[in-house]
Every structure is written in structure tokens, then in C-alpha cells.
Amino acid sequence: MRIAVISDTHDNLVIIKKFKKEILSVGIDYIVHLGDFTSPFAFKEVFSGFEGKGVAVLGNNDGEAFLMARFAEKMNIKLFNHPAILELDGLRFLLMHGFSDLWFTLDFARSLAVSGKYDIVLFGHTHSFYMEKIGDIVLLNPGEAGGWLTGKSTIALLDTSNKTVSRVEI
DSSP: EEEEEEEOOOTTTTHHHHHHHHHHHHOEEEEEEEEESSSHHHHHHTTOOOTTSEEOOOOTTOOOHHHHHHHHHHHEEEESSSSEEEEEETTTEEEEEESEEEEEEEEHHHHHHHSSSSSSEOOOOOOOOOEEEEETTEEOOOOSSTTTTSSOOOOEETTTTTTEEEEEEO
């Protein structure tokens, strides 16, 4: 299964549309969004065309959670507060956004990966791409799709068949 892992879109609809074009061209099966859509219209744009093929966790900037939950229900997208545990393609995923302190976010995510309870630990919030293999466990932050802080808009493509990750920048 090929999964697009996205985080921190922060209402950047231009970039969301560019990434959608990219992931459609490479044949993505599923979308995981790790929070900070910011507004419900960004949620709707991310998952449009992927109804029933996605999951998201809320981030610290997702203030209109009620309307996002309504869109999620209509689009058959799973929406959780973070952290969330998901079984997908025979693998156990831990999904989270992050915490105020960026270093704590990375340390916490790494601790979850080291615990061995999850096959893949995905996190956002730091706005920086990060990928580490801890044994056979993948620890991944796709960076910021919105590009507002770093000037780089990135997502990650994850292939569950061999746990490989590729970074995509627009």
C-alpha cells in the first residue's frame, strides 16, 4: 500500500492542490494527515477524491474541529484527537501531531518508536522533515506541507510493503 503522509498544511490551498496532483500521478492508495489543516475547507480539499481512503489527527491549530468532524463523517475519513492508533495493511501505526516544545515532540515520538509497540510512528508539528529507522520501525515526520515557516513544502510517500519512505518537495 502506498500512503501519502502529510502534515501542517495550514490552509495553503495552492500547495494542497499541487500535492494532490503529485500523489494522484504516482498512484497513492491512502492519505494520512497529521494535523494543522487549520480550517475545515483545507480538510475538505486534502481528502477530496480520497473519500473512504484516509485518516487524520487534529493539531494545535485546528480550531474548528466540529465542522472538520462533519466533513470527515460525510467523506468517510477517520478523524481523531492525537495520539491515535491505527491498524493498516497489517501494520500498527501510531499517529500524533505534537506538543508545544518541538524537541519534546521528537523525543516523545522516538520513545514510542523505541517501545516496539508500533511498526510505524508518524508525527507532525515541528515543520521539519525527519525520518529514522529504529530496527524495523519507521519514525517519520513529513515536514510542513504548507511551507509557511521553512519555505519548503514537503510530504512523504510511504510504501508499507517494504517500509520505504520518499520525501516529495513542491
